[in-house]
Amino acid sequence: MIITMMLVLVAQSGCLEPLGMNSSGFEEVRNPRDGAVLIRIPEGEFLCGKEKKTVRLGSYLIGKFEVTNGQFGRFLKETGRKAHAYKEHHDLFSGDTQPVMFIMAELAGQYATWAGGRLPSGEEWEKAARGTDGRTYPWGEDGVPEGATWPEPLWGD
Numbered sequence: 197m198i199i200t201m202m203l204v205l206v207a208q209s210g211c212l213e214p215l216g217m218n219s220s221g222f223e224e225v226r227n228p229r230d231g232a233v234l235i236r237i238p239e240g241e242f243l244c245g246k247e248k249k250t251v252r253l254g255s256y257l258i259g260k261f262e263v264t265n266g267q268f269g270r271f272l273k274e275t276g277r278k279a280h281a282y283k284e285h286h287d288l289f290s291g292d293t294q295p296v297m298f299i300m301a302e303l304a305g306q307y308a309t310w311a312g313g314r315l316p317s318g319e320e321w322e323k324a325a326r327g328t329d330g331r332t333y334p335w336g337e338d339g340v341p342e343g344a345t346w347p348e349p350l351w352g353d
Contacts, residue, residue, distance in 0.1 A: 212257075225257065230267045230311040233260040235324070242323045243330030255261055256317055263307065266292030268299075273309050279303075310346045 213226040215233065219249075223236040234257040234303055244251040269292070272279055279299065308315045316324070335341055 222281065224260065227246040227313075230263070231269070232263065232267065234258060237259050237320070237324050240328065242326075242328035244319055244322055250281060251323075253319060253323060256316075256320055256330065257313075262295035264292060265290065265294050265296055267311075268296040268307060271310050276312060277303065277306065277308070 212227055212234070215224040218224050218235065222238075225234050225236070227234055228231070229336040236255060236257050239253065241250050241252045243249070243251055255281075268279075273279070305315055311349075326332075327334065331337060
Protein backbone atom coordinates (compact mmCIF):
# COMPACT_ATOMS: atom_id res chain seq x y z
CA MET A 197 0.00 0.00 0.00
CA ILE A 198 1.26 3.46 -0.88
CA ILE A 199 0.48 6.50 1.24
CA THR A 200 -0.58 9.30 -1.06
CA MET A 201 -1.28 11.74 1.72
CA MET A 202 1.11 13.70 3.86
CA LEU A 203 2.56 12.18 7.00
CA VAL A 204 1.42 13.37 10.40
CA LEU A 205 2.96 12.24 13.67
CA VAL A 206 0.99 11.39 16.77
CA ALA A 207 3.42 11.51 19.66
CA GLN A 208 3.10 8.84 22.30
CA SER A 209 5.68 9.78 24.89
CA GLY A 210 9.16 11.07 25.46
CA CYS A 211 10.87 14.25 26.43
CA LEU A 212 8.85 16.96 24.71
CA GLU A 213 9.73 20.67 24.93
CA PRO A 214 6.78 22.84 26.06
CA LEU A 215 6.08 25.80 23.74
CA GLY A 216 2.98 27.21 25.47
CA MET A 217 -0.52 27.84 24.15
CA ASN A 218 -1.17 28.76 20.52
CA SER A 219 -3.57 31.51 19.39
CA SER A 220 -6.45 29.01 19.32
CA GLY A 221 -5.87 27.99 22.96
CA PHE A 222 -4.24 24.61 22.29
CA GLU A 223 -1.03 23.47 23.99
CA GLU A 224 1.99 23.11 21.70
CA VAL A 225 5.20 21.14 22.26
CA ARG A 226 8.30 20.41 20.21
CA ASN A 227 9.49 16.87 19.59
CA PRO A 228 13.31 17.01 19.92
CA ARG A 229 13.75 13.82 17.88
CA ASP A 230 12.58 15.32 14.59
CA GLY A 231 11.90 18.97 15.51
CA ALA A 232 8.16 18.68 14.84
CA VAL A 233 5.73 21.02 16.59
CA LEU A 234 2.84 19.03 18.05
CA ILE A 235 -0.57 20.25 19.19
CA ARG A 236 -2.47 18.61 22.05
CA ILE A 237 -5.97 17.65 20.99
CA PRO A 238 -8.06 17.46 24.17
CA GLU A 239 -10.05 14.45 25.29
CA GLY A 240 -13.67 14.55 24.31
CA GLU A 241 -16.41 13.82 21.82
CA PHE A 242 -16.66 14.92 18.20
CA LEU A 243 -19.00 14.36 15.27
CA CYS A 244 -17.33 11.87 12.94
CA GLY A 245 -17.87 11.12 9.27
CA LYS A 246 -20.75 11.90 6.92
CA GLU A 247 -23.10 10.26 9.38
CA LYS A 248 -21.84 12.62 12.11
CA LYS A 249 -21.79 9.85 14.68
CA THR A 250 -20.56 10.80 18.15
CA VAL A 251 -17.08 9.42 18.88
CA ARG A 252 -15.06 9.94 22.07
CA LEU A 253 -11.25 10.05 21.98
CA GLY A 254 -8.66 10.52 24.68
CA SER A 255 -6.18 13.39 24.52
CA TYR A 256 -3.34 13.05 21.99
CA LEU A 257 -0.62 15.06 20.30
CA ILE A 258 -0.59 15.48 16.53
CA GLY A 259 1.80 17.28 14.20
CA LYS A 260 0.93 20.92 13.51
CA PHE A 261 2.56 20.57 10.10
CA GLU A 262 3.22 17.66 7.79
CA VAL A 263 6.55 15.86 8.06
CA THR A 264 9.00 17.50 5.65
CA ASN A 265 11.41 15.92 3.19
CA GLY A 266 14.22 17.27 5.38
CA GLN A 267 12.89 15.53 8.50
CA PHE A 268 12.26 12.34 6.55
CA GLY A 269 15.73 12.52 4.98
CA ARG A 270 17.29 12.67 8.45
CA PHE A 271 15.36 9.53 9.40
CA LEU A 272 16.57 7.74 6.25
CA LYS A 273 20.18 8.78 6.88
CA GLU A 274 20.17 7.81 10.58
CA THR A 275 18.50 4.45 10.00
CA GLY A 276 20.08 3.51 6.66
CA ARG A 277 16.67 2.82 5.13
CA LYS A 278 15.84 3.42 1.48
CA ALA A 279 13.11 5.89 0.61
CA HIS A 280 10.86 3.54 -1.45
CA ALA A 281 9.14 6.69 -2.71
CA TYR A 282 6.53 6.69 -5.42
CA LYS A 283 8.86 8.20 -8.02
CA GLU A 284 6.27 9.28 -10.59
CA HIS A 285 5.50 12.61 -8.87
CA HIS A 286 8.75 13.07 -6.92
CA ASP A 287 9.89 16.26 -8.70
CA LEU A 288 6.59 17.97 -7.91
CA PHE A 289 7.27 17.77 -4.18
CA SER A 290 11.06 18.01 -3.87
CA GLY A 291 12.90 20.32 -1.48
CA ASP A 292 13.67 19.97 2.22
CA THR A 293 10.73 22.10 3.36
CA GLN A 294 8.13 20.33 1.20
CA PRO A 295 5.90 17.67 2.80
CA VAL A 296 6.77 14.01 2.37
CA MET A 297 4.35 12.36 -0.03
CA PHE A 298 3.89 9.10 -1.94
CA ILE A 299 5.73 6.71 0.37
CA MET A 300 5.00 3.18 1.45
CA ALA A 301 2.70 2.92 4.50
CA GLU A 302 5.20 0.63 6.25
CA LEU A 303 7.96 3.23 5.88
CA ALA A 304 5.63 5.98 7.17
CA GLY A 305 5.02 3.88 10.27
CA GLN A 306 8.75 3.30 10.72
CA TYR A 307 9.34 7.06 10.57
CA ALA A 308 6.66 7.67 13.19
CA THR A 309 8.20 5.05 15.49
CA TRP A 310 11.68 6.53 14.98
CA ALA A 311 10.31 9.96 15.90
CA GLY A 312 8.78 8.57 19.12
CA GLY A 313 5.18 8.28 18.03
CA ARG A 314 2.82 6.50 15.69
CA LEU A 315 0.60 7.38 12.76
CA PRO A 316 -2.82 8.79 13.64
CA SER A 317 -5.98 6.75 13.37
CA GLY A 318 -8.59 7.95 10.90
CA GLU A 319 -10.70 9.26 13.76
CA GLU A 320 -7.74 11.14 15.31
CA TRP A 321 -6.92 12.68 11.94
CA GLU A 322 -10.53 13.73 11.38
CA LYS A 323 -11.00 15.30 14.83
CA ALA A 324 -7.76 17.29 14.51
CA ALA A 325 -8.55 18.42 10.97
CA ARG A 326 -12.28 19.17 11.18
CA GLY A 327 -12.89 20.01 14.80
CA THR A 328 -15.56 18.62 17.08
CA ASP A 329 -18.75 20.00 15.54
CA GLY A 330 -19.01 17.92 12.35
CA ARG A 331 -18.18 20.70 9.91
CA THR A 332 -17.41 19.68 6.34
CA TYR A 333 -14.14 21.63 6.11
CA PRO A 334 -11.75 22.81 8.84
CA TRP A 335 -13.02 26.37 8.27
CA GLY A 336 -16.75 25.54 8.10
CA GLU A 337 -19.35 24.54 5.53
CA ASP A 338 -18.47 26.79 2.61
CA GLY A 339 -16.15 25.60 -0.16
CA VAL A 340 -12.79 27.26 -0.68
CA PRO A 341 -12.84 30.54 1.28
CA GLU A 342 -12.42 33.79 -0.64
CA GLY A 343 -8.78 34.86 -0.73
CA ALA A 344 -7.47 31.35 0.04
CA THR A 345 -4.40 30.08 -1.73
CA TRP A 346 -5.67 27.04 -3.60
CA PRO A 347 -3.26 25.61 -6.18
CA GLU A 348 -4.29 24.42 -9.59
CA PRO A 349 -3.62 20.71 -10.15
CA LEU A 350 -0.19 20.04 -11.62
CA TRP A 351 -1.35 17.01 -13.58
CA GLY A 352 -4.65 16.19 -15.25
CA ASP A 353 -6.82 15.15 -12.34
